[in-house]
Amino acid sequence: MIQLNYRDGRPIYEQVRDGLRQLLVVGAIQPGDKLPSVRSLAAQLAINPNTIQRAYETLEQEGYVYSVPGKGSFAARREEIDGTRRQELLSRLDELAEELMYLGVTPEEIARRCARAAEKKQSKGKEGAAHD
Amino acid sequence: MIQLNYRDGRPIYEQVRDGLRQLLVVGAIQPGDKLPSVRSLAAQLAINPNTIQRAYETLEQEGYVYSVPGKGSFAARREEIDGTRRQELLSRLDELAEELMYLGVTPEEIARRCARAAEKKQSKGKEGAAHD
Amino acid sequence: MIQLNYRDGRPIYEQVRDGLRQLLVVGAIQPGDKLPSVRSLAAQLAINPNTIQRAYETLEQEGYVYSVPGKGSFAARREEIDGTRRQELLSRLDELAEELMYLGVTPEEIARRCARAAEKKQSKGKEGAAHD
């Protein structure tokens, strides 16, 4: 499910964290779903459980998952996700847009990319819409 | 000018690099301008010259600046910046947009932010237009 | 393994980088192989680890190696090496050939040298073929 790439410089735990977050974003993991256990995911990816553990911890700090001691980790509902993350992403968006325009990309092109991402998201979102 | 934050995990040289890049993007440093020398900026920020040096090196790899041995470092013209950077930023934009929409931000809101960034950019661009 | 020459003007880290690249080119280090650690190579060559680190960094930028935090540095597969390097080498080849002919070396002699290098490469390639 999650593809690790040892060649890009990013730490493994970040790749695991981003991979899990991506599964949430595209709807492959629905709110309330139980995430794979640390051990099973570690075995599946053939990496150290400590690395998985760290990925879960940071994901929990972002608010995407919550853990129930003794039961496991679960995907949070969107409403429960801390607004901090959204604010951070928005300010990153601003920086990104400014730099892209400096590099000659027009605002129209940027909007077009976002719109395309929106379509992609909507089509995938349909599957899990009932769970909301 | 550049704000350093020793508490967040990001390396100092990245903070310096991003700060300088931001100065270029908003037009505070115009293409062709001489950047502060390694030593002077190091003194100003109260950090080691090697750290500044590293920031300049990575910025040079991105194509934003170039350095002439014995003369100094200079801001590159936009056309000379490697297209690789633009591609990377665009794919980051896609990921960002997808996650923002998952967090409940509408495509309209995203487009609005980009537009606002565009206005900000244009108004600042006017000041420096005479230098071109 | 790698010969350092403190007398010629070339920086140490370039000599280390070129030496490692040579080991890759002749097949002494096979794709996927783990390179010596920064510290061990520094100890072996009796130079500062930072200098080795720099050699590895530049080699990574060329695409010849990649490093995994906490695990080590590894030789990349040939297909993954950025084409930029090849282009650069080809234009250097052109300049070299022109100057050699100015110095009285015939095109036939040049072709002969290249062919000899090809044979050398092939015979060495056989040894390591089993590792693929």
Next chain:
Amino acid sequence: MIQLNYRDGRPIYEQVRDGLRQLLVVGAIQPGDKLPSVRSLAAQLAINPNTIQRAYETLEQEGYVYSVPGKGSFAARREEIDGTRRQELLSRLDELAEELMYLGVTPEEIARRCARAAEKKQSKGKEGAAHD
């Protein structure tokens, strides 16, 4: 005549030296010709005379020019050029060819490039053939 590029990291004196050598190689400056004086070239390129001086010195070490005190610098005849330079270029050629083949360039392609360079050289060489 000589194009300086402040953006590539190479020192100015190297660019001047290589530019002059190139003029010799393509035949724009014929053996026995007087090279421009240090002062005039410095004025023409708008750089420090010391920089030009250094370029001439290194070119003299390579054997491409010789200087007559009080008269100026002159282009050497090919036969007078020290064989050291040729040997150095040949060994560089070997390394270059090996690395190119490692990157997947066939010996045929390499030979083709050299042949093309040869044609280019011959056509330009006709102009100055009478001087030899």
Next chain:
DNA sequence: GTGGTCTAGACCACG
């Protein structure tokens, strides 16, 4: 133990 970052201080090449 591995690579990555940072500091302090030094020396050299360049213009």
Next chain:
DNA sequence: GTGGTCTAGACCACA
């Protein structure tokens, strides 16, 4: 004075 290189030694993040 400028950037570029090197050393020595330290600390941290990663697995």
